[in-house]
Amino acid sequence: MSEEPQLPPIPSLGDNIKKNMIEKKTSVLKCDNCGKKAKRPFEDGDFVFRKLSGKNCPKCSETKYTIIQVYGEWVKATRKERKNML
Numbered sequence: 001m002s003e004e005p006q007l008p009p010i011p012s013l014g015d016n017i018k019k020n021m022i023e024k025k026t027s028v029l030k031c032d033n034c035g036k037k038a039k040r041p042f043e044d045g046d047f048v049f050r051k052l053s054g055k056n057c058p059k060c061s062e063t064k065y066t067i068i069q070v071y072g073e074w075v076k077a078t079r080k081e082r083k084n085m086l
């Protein structure tokens with residue numbers, strides 16, 4: 001029985017970087033009444049020009065918002081977030 005040493009694959013640097021990074025998406029909302037902008041974490045179904053309601057504007061109490069921007073940024077994952085990805 002011939003046994004060839006099985007070496008674990010060497011992870012490339014690129015993989016390592018990707019593993020520790022997560023894309024955080026943020027939605028930027030604008031109050032339909034006074035134009036005050038607010039940010040909140042991206043939620044499934046968010047898209048630019050989507051109308052939202054149910055969140056009170058801190059400035060004028062209007063409850064209608066429009067998403068004016070959605071952006072993502074790569075950030076280093078926290079230990080907890082890395083655990084969730086496994």
Ligand SMILES: [Zn+2]
Binds near residue numbers: 033035061
């Ligand atoms: Zn407002």
